Amino acid sequence: MRVRITFTKQNALRYIGHLDLHSLWERAMRRAELPLAYSQGFHPQPKISLAAALPLGFSSRGEVLDVRLNENVPVENIAKQLSENLPHDIKILNVEEVDEKLPALQTQVLSASYDVKLTEPVTPSELKRRVESIMMAESIIRERRGKSYDLRPLIEMISIINEANGTAWLKMTLAAREGATGRPEEVLSALGIEPETTLVERTRLIFKE
Amino acid sequence: MILVINSVRITKRLYKKLFLGTDLRRKYGFFCLISTNLRGINFGLSLPFSAFILRYNKKMLTAEQIENKLNRILLKVQKPGRYVGGELNSVVKDWDSVKTKVAFVFPDIYDIGVSNVGLKVLYDQINQREDALAERAYSPWFDMEDLMRQHQIPLYALESKRPLACFDLLGFSLPYETLYTNALNILDLSGIPIHSVDRDESHPFIIAGGHAATNPEPMYKFIDAFVIGEGEEVIHDIVNVIQRGKKQDEKWSRFEVLKELAKIDGVYVPRFYETTYMEDGTVAYTEPTIPEAPKLVNKRIVGKLPPPPTKFIVPNIEVVHNRVSVEIMRGCTRGCRFCQAGMITRPVRERSVEEVVEAADAAIRSSGFEELALLSLSSSDYTYVKDLVDAISKRFEGRKLTVSLPSLRIESVSVDLMEKLKQHRSGGFTLAPEAATEKMRRIINKYIPDEEIIKTTTDIYARGWTTIKLYFMIGHPSETLEDVQAIADLCKRVIAEGRKVAGWKVKLNAGVSTFVPKPQTPFQWVACDTRESVLEKQALLKRELYKDRSIKLSLTEPEDAILEAWLSRGDRRMADVVYTAWKNGSKFDAWKEGRKYDTWMQAFAEHGLDHAFYTHRQRRTDEVFPWEHIGAALRKNFLFQDFRMSLEGEIRVDCRLNCFACGILPTFANLRRENPGEEWKCPEVKSPARKVISETVSSNQLRVVGD
Numbered sequence: 001m002r003v004r005i006t007f008t009k010q011n012a013l014r015y016i017g018h019l020d021l022h023s024l025w026e027r028a029m030r031r032a033e034l035p036l037a038y039s040q041g042f043h044p045q046p047k048i049s050l051a052a053a054l055p056l057g058f059s060s061r062g063e064v065l066d067v068r069l070n071e072n073v074p075v076e077n078i079a080k081q082l083s084e085n086l087p088h089d090i091k092i093l094n095v096e097e098v099d100e101k102l103p104a105l106q107t108q109v110l111s112a113s114y115d116v117k118l119t120e121p122v123t124p125s126e127l128k129r130r131v132e133s134i135m136m137a138e139s140i141i142r143e144r145r146g147k148s149y150d151l152r153p154l155i156e157m158i159s160i161i162n163e164a165n166g167t168a169w170l171k172m173t174l175a176a177r178e179g180a181t182g183r184p185e186e187v188l189s190a191l192g193i194e195p196e197t198t199l200v201e202r203t204r205l206i207f208k209e
Numbered sequence: 210m211i212l213v214i215n216s217v218r219i220t221k222r223l224y225k226k227l228f229l230g231t232d233l234r235r236k237y238g239f240f241c242l243i244s245t246n247l248r249g250i251n252f253g254l255s256l257p258f259s260a261f262i263l264r265y266n267k268k269m270l271t272a273e274q275i276e277n278k279l280n281r282i283l284l285k286v287q288k289p290g291r292y293v294g295g296e297l298n299s300v301v302k303d304w305d306s307v308k309t310k311v312a313f314v315f316p317d318i319y320d321i322g323v324s325n326v327g328l329k330v331l332y333d334q335i336n337q338r339e340d341a342l343a344e345r346a347y348s349p350w351f352d353m354e355d356l357m358r359q360h361q362i363p364l365y366a367l368e369s370k371r372p373l374a375c376f377d378l379l380g381f382s383l384p385y386e387t388l389y390t391n392a393l394n395i396l397d398l399s400g401i402p403i404h405s406v407d408r409d410e411s412h413p414f415i416i417a418g419g420h421a422a423t424n425p426e427p428m429y430k431f432i433d434a435f436v437i438g439e440g441e442e443v444i445h446d447i448v449n450v451i452q453r454g455k456k457q458d459e460k461w462s463r464f465e466v467l468k469e470l471a472k473i474d475g476v477y478v479p480r481f482y483e484t485t486y487m488e489d490g491t492v493a494y495t496e497p498t499i500p501e502a503p504k505l506v507n508k509r510i511v512g513k514l515p516p517p518p519t520k521f522i523v524p525n526i527e528v529v530h531n532r533v534s535v536e537i538m539r540g541c542t543r544g545c546r547f548c549q550a551g552m553i554t555r556p557v558r559e560r561s562v563e564e565v566v567e568a569a570d571a572a573i574r575s576s577g578f579e580e581l582a583l584l585s586l587s588s589s590d591y592t593y594v595k596d597l598v599d600a601i602s603k604r605f606e607g608r609k610l611t612v613s614l615p616s617l618r619i620e621s622v623s624v625d626l627m628e629k630l631k632q633h634r635s636g637g638f639t640l641a642p643e644a645a646t647e648k649m650r651r652i653i654n655k656y657i658p659d660e661e662i663i664k665t666t667t668d669i670y671a672r673g674w675t676t677i678k679l680y681f682m683i684g685h686p687s688e689t690l691e692d693v694q695a696i697a698d699l700c701k702r703v704i705a706e707g708r709k710v711a712g713w714k715v716k717l718n719a720g721v722s723t724f725v726p727k728p729q730t731p732f733q734w735v736a737c738d739t740r741e742s743v744l745e746k747q748a749l750l751k752r753e754l755y756k757d758r759s760i761k762l763s764l765t766e767p768e769d770a771i772l773e774a775w776l777s778r779g780d781r782r783m784a785d786v787v788y789t790a791w792k793n794g795s796k797f798d799a800w801k802e803g804r805k806y807d808t809w810m811q812a813f814a815e816h817g818l819d820h821a822f823y824t825h826r827q828r829r830t831d832e833v834f835p836w837e838h839i840g841a842a843l844r845k846n847f848l849f850q851d852f853r854m855s856l857e858g859e860i861r862v863d864c865r866l867n868c869f870a871c872g873i874l875p876t877f878a879n880l881r882r883e884n885p886g887e888e889w890k891c892p893e894v895k896s897p898a899r900k901v902i903s904e905t906v907s908s909n910q911l912r913v914v915g916d
Contacts, residue, residue, distance in 0.1 A: 011293075011295060012290075012293035012294055012295025012525070013295060013525060014293075015283055015284075015289035015290045015292075015293045016290050016525045016526060017290075017526075019527075020290065020525055020526045020527060023527070023531075024525055026577070027523060027576065027577030027578065027579075028297075028577060029577075030577040030579075031574065031575065031576070031577040033574075038609070044609065056284060056289065057283070057284045057289075085297075085577070086297070087295055087296065087297045087523075087525065088295065089295050196281060196284065196285075197281075199280070
């Protein structure tokens with residue numbers, strides 16, 4: 001049985017990396033006594049795959065993983081058993097059975113949406129000006145790990161949300177395909193905003209139909 | 210409470226083996242570069258820090274303010290997961306609904322401290338109370354400390370994120386002496402005065418326990434009260450006193466609370482004692498200055514081991530030990546003369562097979578860990594070890610669990626036991642012969658003939674393990690270069706014999722550590738080897754063993770052993786040295802990133818003391834030790850006889866076979882009477898209870914008499 005789980009990752013767990021999150025799920029599933037399927041070989045590993053790595057420091061309300069079980073278990077039971085065995089900062093949003101034959105989860109991600117809260121406010125008009133200028137740009141050449149690349153085609157959408165109290169924050173959707181991933185902190189730098197003064201939350205992953 | 214074991218060798222060895230596992234230095238070697246860079250910055254920042262302490266003492270940061278500040282720095286440090294808590298099975302209680310707040314502190318990094326079994330036990334004990342809560346704190350690594358100081362974030366507890374200074378009680382675990390400077394650093398990072406006398410009613414009580422408390426004197430200025438011995442019961446007594454002292458109608462002063470603490474069995478409040486010295490610098494006597502403080506503070510033990518903890522904190526990041534540990538037995542009857550743990554954790558008390566298996570099962574279920582460690586100082590001596598192994602392998606069959614059973618005797622039976630526990634033999638097999646000549650084996654009272662070692666190692670290779678790890682110890686004053694040569698020869702022979710049965714793939718890791726004489730052991734009288742002599746012995750081993758590709762030799766830095774040696778047997782004057790060394794930048798003394806031998810030498814010089822007096826001096830037979838008023842329930846005469854026997858090369862057999870009257874039974878006769886039967890490995894006490902028992906073991910004057 002192949003099961004797809006959508007979950008949140010918040011607070012303290014923002015500081016837990018991708019590999020650690022993987023072991024966290026392994027242990028949670030063992031605690032929940034789910035009939036995990038293991039890989040073959042000398043060091044059998046449970047078949048759990050996370051859709052897309054979430055950068056350290058970001059929270060999320062829409063992470064997705066697939067897990068394979070040896071026996072069929074009603075999805076409500078999976079949700080219940082897991083919820084009782086997860087740390088506080090992970091909450092299960094949805095559990096569903098998916099077709100065993102679907103391609104690997106990681107290959108199906110197209111893009112990801114983020115909410116970006118600013119702890120050092122920028123005036124809405126100034127923010128609007130900066131967003132417009134990068135959205136109008138033909139290309140935004142940036143450098144990462146010594147290689148230059150064009151950030152512009154990786155930005156699918158940026159919008160400004162104005163609050164009643166005069167502050168503003170951002171929503172953005174960036175490409176998250178294998179080999180073509182837009183990073184929110186790169187976009188923020190391009191906007192002239194220090195990434196460390198922001199709180200970024202991934203809100204959802206968008207998959208191929 | 211069993212905390213970790215002492216001497217350097219044991220820090221490096223049993224400590225890692227029992228509580229840690231992998232070789233830390235190797236694992237974290239990459240930190241070295243980074244921290245060297247950071248330390249430069251750090252010094253610049255340490256000085257103005259005292260000004261900032263004053264500021265935040267007046268107005269403490271709230272948990273929320275701390276969290277906001279953390280959010281800005283955590284992404285700049287390595288492994289931020291160390292500093293955020295949120296682990297499964299950690300206990301977050303409502304702050305305002307409990308009377309007493311305790312924070313347990315392990316003064317090393319999270320990666321090491323979080324798996325400590327001793328603190329785990331105490332954390333559970335306190336959190337089971339409705340009127341108290343327990344949280345945890347660890348030393349921040351260099352990078353985090355720098356940022357915390359820069360952003361004025363006080364050290365906080367992981368559960369509530371409240372500053373440590375808000376708690377009523379801080380309980381430090383001091384399993385080994387190289388954590389002393391870290392303990393001071395933690396007080397400083399918390400904005401708590403370093404010296405006990407500078408604290409007032411607004412500050413938490415600072416208590417400490419663990420094996421290093423066997424000689425608390427080098428820390429006497431900084432710790433308000435030490436717990437001597439096992440902590441499971443005494444921690445409640447301490448919390449109760451603090452609660453009584455806080456009652457509105459009574460409102461005791463800090464001094465009154467300390468006086469009350471001094472009355473508790475097993476609690477040592479150093480400010481109520483004074484040491485007088487002889488002209489030659491040795492101790493004349495240490496005496497209480499108030500009637501409430503006992504002349505001799507004997508260790509506290511539990512008559513029956515309480516149920517082992519079953520709710521293990523599951524770290525969200527990789528730490529040194531991601532595993533469930535169940536203590537199967539406390540104490541050891543072997544009587545190896547170098548081993549402080551074996552001396553000070555007597556009597557041997559065993560848990561039943563059923564209790565161990567049930568606790569292990571419950572803990573594995575509630576943690577999801579993939580590894581189980583069955584801990585004791587000498588697993589082979591656990592009476593029902595075979596039944597235990599059978600029960601464990603049956604219970605966990607098919608559950609993809611790695612089970613480790615450390616500290617096995619060198620005999621083929623151990624190989625049978627390991628074979629039953631291991632699903633595949635990918636890991637190594639560890640044995641500790643310690644010495645390689647008959648002479649040295651007799652001196653240290655760990656006698657295993659060469660033939661037995663070769664037979665066992667060959668058997669291990671033949672049964673499919675490819676790597677064996679052997680532990681040796683160098684540095685005893687009676688040791689010659691021939692004794693060291695024998696270690697090299699034995700290693701070569703193990704490989705040669707192994708190749709005959711398993712071919713060229715066999716490997717041997719030889720871990721050779723340096724002996725540190727420890728208080729409350731038969732070797733408390735002997736000198737620690739000099740740096741030059743240790744280097745000469747190590748050079749010989751390198752020359753002999755580096756050629757062979759199948760043998761990997763690991764050695765400890767001689768400075769590490771020497772540093773531990775002066776801290777272990779230091780007196781009260783050492784406290785100033787510790788303080789000065791810390792102030793000048795010493796911390797993480799057990800780490801190569803922290804080691805600052807020169808700083809220590811300067812600190813000695815500044816206080817007009819000579820480190821060799823503590824390290825390399827053979828003690829007079831009638832010497833009064835700085836720890837004479839602290840009792841591990843071992844008669845000084847028993848230890849002295851054992852010391853004399855070592856000089857004669859005489860063996861003392863396992864004390865399960867023959868009681869040598871070490872002092873445990875007279876001290877704990879009542880406890881033994883209340884706990885009859887085979888759980889204790891000491892003879893039963895049938896005589897009716899006597900009134901004054903403790904006097905039998907307080908022997909300030911040494912009388913040398915035969916048994």
